Amino acid sequence: MASSYEHPRAALTVDCVVFGVDDGDLKVLLIQRDLEPFRNRWALPGGFVHVDETLEQAALRELREETGISRVYLEQLYTFGSLARDPRERVITVAYYALVKLTDHAVQAATDAREAAWFAVTDLPKLAFDHDEILATALARLQAKVRYEPVGFELLPQKFTLTQLQRLYEIILEHPLDKRNFRKKVLALDLLLELDEVEQDVAHRAARLYRFDERTYRALVKQGLHFEI
Amino acid sequence: MASSYEHPRAALTVDCVVFGVDDGDLKVLLIQRDLEPFRNRWALPGGFVHVDETLEQAALRELREETGISRVYLEQLYTFGSLARDPRERVITVAYYALVKLTDHAVQAATDAREAAWFAVTDLPKLAFDHDEILATALARLQAKVRYEPVGFELLPQKFTLTQLQRLYEIILEHPLDKRNFRKKVLALDLLLELDEVEQDVAHRAARLYRFDERTYRALVKQGLHFEI
DNA sequence: CCAAAAGTGTTCACGGTACACCCATGC
DNA sequence: GCATGGGTGTACCGTGAACACTTTTGG
Numbered sequence: 001m002a003s004s005y006e007h008p009r010a011a012l013t014v015d016c017v018v019f020g021v022d023d024g025d026l027k028v029l030l031i032q033r034d035l036e037p038f039r040n041r042w043a044l045p046g047g048f049v050h051v052d053e054t055l056e057q058a059a060l061r062e063l064r065e066e067t068g069i070s071r072v073y074l075e076q077l078y079t080f081g082s083l084a085r086d087p088r089e090r091v092i093t094v095a096y097y098a099l100v101k102l103t104d105h106a107v108q109a110a111t112d113a114r115e116a117a118w119f120a121v122t123d124l125p126k127l128a129f130d131h132d133e134i135l136a137t138a139l140a141r142l143q144a145k146v147r148y149e150p151v152g153f154e155l156l157p158q159k160f161t162l163t164q165l166q167r168l169y170e171i172i173l174e175h176p177l178d179k180r181n182f183r184k185k186v187l188a189l190d191l192l193l194e195l196d197e198v199e200q201d202v203a204h205r206a207a208r209l210y211r212f213d214e215r216t217y218r219a220l221v222k223q224g225l226h227f228e229i
Numbered sequence: 230m231a232s233s234y235e236h237p238r239a240a241l242t243v244d245c246v247v248f249g250v251d252d253g254d255l256k257v258l259l260i261q262r263d264l265e266p267f268r269n270r271w272a273l274p275g276g277f278v279h280v281d282e283t284l285e286q287a288a289l290r291e292l293r294e295e296t297g298i299s300r301v302y303l304e305q306l307y308t309f310g311s312l313a314r315d316p317r318e319r320v321i322t323v324a325y326y327a328l329v330k331l332t333d334h335a336v337q338a339a340t341d342a343r344e345a346a347w348f349a350v351t352d353l354p355k356l357a358f359d360h361d362e363i364l365a366t367a368l369a370r371l372q373a374k375v376r377y378e379p380v381g382f383e384l385l386p387q388k389f390t391l392t393q394l395q396r397l398y399e400i401i402l403e404h405p406l407d408k409r410n411f412r413k414k415v416l417a418l419d420l421l422l423e424l425d426e427v428e429q430d431v432a433h434r435a436a437r438l439y440r441f442d443e444r445t446y447r448a449l450v451k452q453g454l455h456f457e458i
Numbered sequence: 459c460c461a462a463a464a465g466t467g468t469t470c471a472c473g474g475t476a477c478a479c480c481c482a483t484g485c
Numbered sequence: 486g487c488a489t490g491g492g493t494g495t496a497c498c499g500t501g502a503a504c505a506c507t508t509t510t511g512g
Contacts, residue, residue, distance in 0.1 A: 390464090391464090391465090392463080392464075408464090408465085408466095409465090409466070409467080412465080412466085413466095413467090431462090431463085432461085432462070432463095433461075433462040433463045433464080434462080434463060434464050434465085435463095435464085436463080436464060436465090437464085437465090
């Protein structure tokens with residue numbers, strides 16, 4: 001390896017695709033840029049990586065600073081390095097995606113005065129930089145991942161009904177599922193704890209609430225469980 | 230986004246995990262370092278990303294320079310950014326993995342005088358930096374990917390026997406497969422072209438040769454084919 | 459003729475899918 | 486009592502898994 005000091009360096013950023021689900025829609029959290037380039041355009045939350053923090057720390061810090069969100073499921077997505085993705089100079093960005101429970105994270109004003117807002121993925125504005133591409137990549141990853149890993153629960157409240165869970169899968173996968181088969185399948189996994197509670201304040205028969213049993217899940221994974229919806 | 234000029238920058242490298250399959254073993258191409266740190270240790274081929282090349286271009290260039298390999302299947306793996314992964318300074322590395330046909334790529338002396346050699350993944354030396362971790366990540370990815378995408382063919386010669394293909398899967402997945410079921414399944418996919426040729430110079434009945442029909446595969450993928458072994 | 463690997467079908471168990479009605483509750 | 490969603494079971498089909506013998510060829 002040659003000395004790294006001899007050459008100009010690319011800048012390094014992180015960007016986060018934050019997903020949430022909200023009555024019938026899969027949503028993404030965007031912030032409105034207040035600086036050039038792409039001033040006033042909507043963009044993914046993100047920013048420069050400090051030299052003394054890990055990539056994941058940088059992603060979490062930017063999320064906190066720009067959107068007020070702090071406890072989330074976060075996973076690295078892909079690193080984007082096209083030559084002209086930032087018009088100012090060479091910038092490589094490591095993209096992450098995050099899953100949040102919208103019930104816990106009402107939209108907060110960003111701490112640094114940029115506006116933050118949730119957009120349905122089916123109705124997005126044109127984004128800054130190559131953020132359209134990053135978002136599309138994240139969506140594809142979420143759709144693939146949700147089939148074989150129980151990440152969907154990160155998007156629901158702790159206590160949820162089976163119908164809510166089914167709706168979640170239908171929203172993400174973009175096709176309807178059969179109610180009886182869905183229930184049979186998820187209950188057969190033995191990963192849901194049936195609670196002694198039902199939903200409140202509904203104008204019809206109240207549905208039973210369930211909780212995802214993460215402890216059991218981790219144990220079963222070690223024994224070679226293959227989660228699949 | 231704040232100006233990127235105000236802060237010290239991390240260095241950016243690419244590293245490549247190059248897989249090949251050779252009579253019964255899954256192998257990885259390593260180079261021996263001739264500089265500190267980790268002088269004389271084996272390491273993944275890789276190096277600094279130039280400011281005017283994409284990440285993929287950098288990976289391909291380093292592969293060519295350090296190992297002489299040029300036409301390969303290449304895919305981004307993961308970006309590693311621990312604080313102390315390089316003892317000299319902060320270095321982020323974007324890892325790629327590559328699949329090569331060993332028949333086409335006999336081990337070549339590296340052009341810059343470092344030694345390059347193939348190692349069975351079951352018998353690896355201790356590697357420089359966090360390259361053990363990168364390699365383990367690549368291996369897990371290959372094992373997952375080979376089940377649901379036809380990447381295995383990148384590791385075989387253009388013309389191969391069904392037994393060679395089965396051996397390949399057994400080597401990567403690390404468990405034996407049933408011969409009749411395996412043949413039934415891969416032939417049912419209709420992605421193999423039966424050639425009018427048989428293998429040569431074997432001391433027993435010669436097996437028929439097949440070729441992977443990439444054209445048909447691409448067409449079927451568009452129609453929603455789900456390849457799976 | 460012997461050694462070595464090629465090639466080939468059937469049975470069984472299980473999981474996926476399709477499908478419709480009664481029940482509980484709030485208003 | 487009516488509207489709304491909650492909750493439940495069965496029959497069929499296709500795929501995955503287990504399993505052993507005959508054929509071809511070279512030496």
